Amino acid sequence: MSETHAAADRPPMSQPSDLAAKRDARVLDAATEVFSRYGFARTTMQDIAEQAGMSRPALYLAYANKDSIFTAVVRRMNARQLAAIRAAIAPLPGLRDKLLHACLSWGAHGVDLIEAHPDARDLFSLAFPAVQEMYDEFQVLLTQLLSEPATGAALGATPAEVARAMTYAMRGFKDTATDGSDMRRLITLQVSLLATALEHTPDGTTR
Structure with a gap:
């Protein structure tokens, strides 16, 4: 076999960027597990x-410190969750269903994880x-959902303000809910109350 054919038969070598991406994924997978377990x-x-199955010097070559790894873990977790929420709500027919799915997915996720791993x-x-x-990024998602329906609704608030109230109400639910089921009940009630308010115009008629 000629050298030309032998070279053609060999699988392509991984590019440095591919190797770095695989290394980062391994580090972040490991860090997510450890932060969940120990805080x-x-x-x-x-x-x-x-x-991660690597040496500490090798880890420091990838990330300067624990803070930078923690930031990367949270950002990746949130990006994945928001992408999944956006994909899931896209085909849903109405605002109530979209809000309910978004809030349940985002709001209950933390409670479920903390139930399994308190730290x-x-x-x-x-x-x-x-x-x-x-x-902040979840508020942006809710603001986008609320922008058209909230226009002219008798809430006395902008879509961004309503989104902020919903987001931080769920923060309060997370601190007081007895378990994941209780958290879901509170979120469902909040969305139902808001959706009902948005279905009525300022003059009291149904939208």
Whole structure:
């Protein structure tokens, strides 16, 4: 076999960017597991390195510190969840169904994870800037859903204000709900009340 044919038969070598992406995915998968199990404060870079099956020096080549890994974990988790929500609500017929699915998916996720791993609470703590970003991005999604229906509704608030109220009401539900089922009941009630209000015009007639 000629060298030309031998080279053609070999699988293409992974590009540096591909290797880096695979490494980052392995690190973030491992870090998600460790942060969920131990929380932010008790997790160390050594814990993440061991879970990822790599040396601590190799981990430091990828991420400067634990804070940067935590930020990447939260951003990836939120991006995946928002993408899944947007895909799921796109074919739904009305605002009530869209809001209910979005709020249940986003709001109950944290409670379910914390029920399984109590120290995962840090992944949803507003003490971290990345979590604040997560709340801001969900508000954007709700604002987009509410923009047309909320126009002219007798709420005395802008779509952005309504979205903010809904988002942080769910934060309160998360702190007080007894379990995931209770959280879902509270979210369903909130969405039902809002949707009913939005179905009526300022003069009291039904939209």
